[in-house]
Amino acid sequence: VAVAAVSYGMLLAVALSAAIQAYGRPFPSLFVDPFGDFSNVHLPAWGIARLDLRAMDHLVAIDHRPLDAGTSPVEALEARLSGSSAGSTVPLTFERGDARTEVTAAIRRLGSDELWLFFGVYVLFGIATLWLGLVVLHAAPRGSGARAYAAFSTSGAVFFATFFDYHTTRWMSPVFAAMTAAVPLTALWVAADFPRHSPRTRPLRLALAVVGVPVAILVTAAAWRGWDIRALRAGVNFLVPVSLAVVALSMAARLARSEGLDRLRIRSAFFGVCMAPAVVSLGYVVTAFSNTPLFHLLLPFAMFLVPAAIGRSFLRHDIVESRAVLRPHILVWPAAVFGGLVGGFTLWCGLKLLAIDQSVVIVLALLAAAVAATASWRYGRLRLFAARSRFQPTIEELANELAELREPAEIASTLRALILRWLPTPDVEVRFASTEAAGEAIEGSGARWSESRSEILVPMRFASEDLGLLAVKPKHGQALYTTEDLRLLETMAALAAVALHNAHALHEVQALRALERAASREETRLKLDAFSAEMAHEMAYSVNYFRYLLRELGRSSSVDAEELDVGQEELERLEGMLAQLRRVQARPLELR
Known part of the structure; x- marks a missing residue:
């Protein structure tokens, strides 16, 4: 992906240098391709529609003087126009079969209108086409459908970048010729393998490899060496709308056979894919029969419909099954640049029609570009990356609610309910670390896809302690997470x-x-047991002594004074123990 982006940037630098060099160069109000054939690429202001010229009419004479054999018609025309002033004319003779058509072409200079339309618009759509293709390829580098889509987007982007050069300076005419073959071939590859590989399309892929690659090499070599293989070039040019029609028919067949989620994915891209061949065919027919420059004015818009429709299906339904996570720098910033360029160019075209001063037009166009870029950036952020800005109250609400909960089951239920409130997913599961499923899945430090379970796993970790994880199912319609x-x-x-x-x-x-x-209860119980045992022991001694005195009194009528003193002491000791018991009863023990 990085190599493709850098290579395309270098190609754009060369194309821009060629466009700058072509600016102001005289030309006969029509384009002649490197093979000396008339090109239908023109603007209404050139007045070509009234001329009886068709695509691939060959230039055979300039100023009524036939061109010598072996002379390049393009080089001879450039030599004739060198130093010519705007407003003068040059007689040109074109040949179609055995018939010849003479036209008197008004000499003009390539100006900002031609540069902006045939270079600016084409490059603009080329950048957008390549960007969408590389995003899908980056998300699913191993998917056959993603590779086919990226190849089609890349060939279309290179075609757009070299379009103006092919008709003016011709620095990269072999590259453009190669892309005229690569665009329909990669479109057929998309028809065969998108959104996923199918065994039924193996013959088509084999035919593309056996026939298509040699044809592309031959077309490139012909442009490089100057070989005029007219029949092959005409067939390749006609193959562009045919290949787009095949893509539409292939998508229609897949849509008819699919069901469930696959049907939803294909249906989301079907309309845009079908519109592309319809628009191209309309422009091709109108241009072929009326010389109205509709085909090449609609071509960048029509070819962009296919990658745009597939890109939309990728964002909304992950049509290539990439399980990718969208990042702002991949989508929002390129969209802002593209929106700014479109806004500035649109206003520039509108103001040009009003014949306003050029400096004013440039300033207003730059302001419009800045406003459009800002609006595109804000729309992209709000549309695709709105989670944090739009659902910040959910975070605050969750923090407040969780602070009041004390049971893990309540925490899991509250968390699940709040996630389902803002995230368009069918189910969210909270797995605690004690469960076997969570123990096997807790890895890493952040959210990640689990390919085996087809769900997003988000660890719940506190101070390096794994407490569980969130298992979030794919979004409705398989829309991509951001x-x-x-x-x-x-x-x-x-x-x-x-x-x-x-x-x-x-x-x-x-x-x-x-x-x-x-x-504490056990300690108190032990103390009471010890206290009661001690009291029982002491009281038992006194009771036994009084029992002894009673037996002695029963045997004789008197006891000696010493025994009475001991009895008095025992009686006092019993009174002391009773006093202690009263104090314990007055201050009951508190069991904590």
């Missing part, structure tokens, strides 16, 4: 991880408190 979606999911997963950590910590604190209460 980096903003993943960042928002990661933020929600982080908030949920904090809530889960707090819930676990609270449960641990509660468990410790319960353990402390149990230990």
